Amino acid sequence: MISVLRLGHRPFRDKRITTHVALVARAFMADEIFIDTKDEELERTINSVCDRFGNSFSIKTGVNSYNLVKNWRGIIVHLTMYGADLRKTIPKIPRDKDILVVVGSEKVPPFFYEHADFNISIGNQPHSEVAALAIFLDRFTEGRWLDKKFDGKIIIHPSDKGKDATIKED
Amino acid sequence: MISVLRLGHRPFRDKRITTHVALVARAFMADEIFIDTKDEELERTINSVCDRFGNSFSIKTGVNSYNLVKNWRGIIVHLTMYGADLRKTIPKIPRDKDILVVVGSEKVPPFFYEHADFNISIGNQPHSEVAALAIFLDRFTEGRWLDKKFDGKIIIHPSDKGKDATIKED
Secondary structure (H helix, E strand, O other): OEEEEEOOOOHHHHHHHHHHHHHHHHHOOOOEEEEOOOOHHHHHHHHHHHHHHEOOOEEEEOOOHHHHHHOOOOEEEEEEEEEEEHHHHHHHOOOOOOEEEEEOOOOOOHHHHHHOOEEEEOOOOOOOHHHHHHHHHHHHOOOHHHHOOOEOOEEEOOOOOOOOEEEOOO | OEEEEEOOOOOOOOHHHHHHHHHHHHHOOOOEEEEOOOOHHHHHHHHHHHHHHEOOOEEEEOOOHHHHHHOOOOEEEEEEEEEEEHHHHHHHOOOOOOEEEEEOOOOOOHHHHHHOOEEEEOOOOOOOHHHHHHHHHHHHOOOHHHHOOOEOOEEEOOOOOOOOEEEOOO
């Protein structure tokens, strides 16, 4: 099972970035996302995507991130531009345990560096927690997310030109 | 040379998403980004990162995206959830020509689907143009962005725990 924890969410300022983080988590094969700040609108947005596009991904907002990390029975991976090279580190992550992937915003308290089993950098340049999560999950799942079946009401068929989709009636 | 075109930027609503798109372009080895709407604050933000972290990446906002695409002498790749499978399509992209990677926001006009040499999907699920650009550039460059030297004033050294950075004086 793959879970994601998004730290430092501010509902007004971060609305769209956190939405992208959650949608990436879902599309790239995570099972659930935890958000530290309560945000019912964000929950509705993500649940609406799950309802239309399928799968059992879940979102929980207003989670105490310190307690979640302290009590996590499994592996904790923290993505940070200060972390160790992903090419050396991802192969070391045990595959037989639940994994919690922590992504921050601008300032992440030392607590999360200290409690992570792995602090991993997706490059050592500033870019984006959205991109960092996608690259991590792409490499951690060895691209298997691309073959995941979502079984939603809306199914998009790959196409060279234009849009090709099937929409199932309820 | 790799260029990125960001469509549909609305300075207030998309400020942070477009900033992430531009930072991903820079970190993942693109040379420049074009934004369709004028946004001087965004230019200052990105130029400030280049000034501190290095490299010659450039940003231009207020670009006519239709003219840019119409007059592009090279390959145009459009990233869209409706496009063809990236695993089949990326190997077909010529490597000896300048490439323009087009990323949209919610609605992309048919013009861009029609003028693209390749419409490529980074999975057929809704997620994020930030993630799509990162995954595309990671695979297109075969991970070479991870070894790119930026030669900035701030250099971050990969670390298992905590933060390790060198800051050069002017």
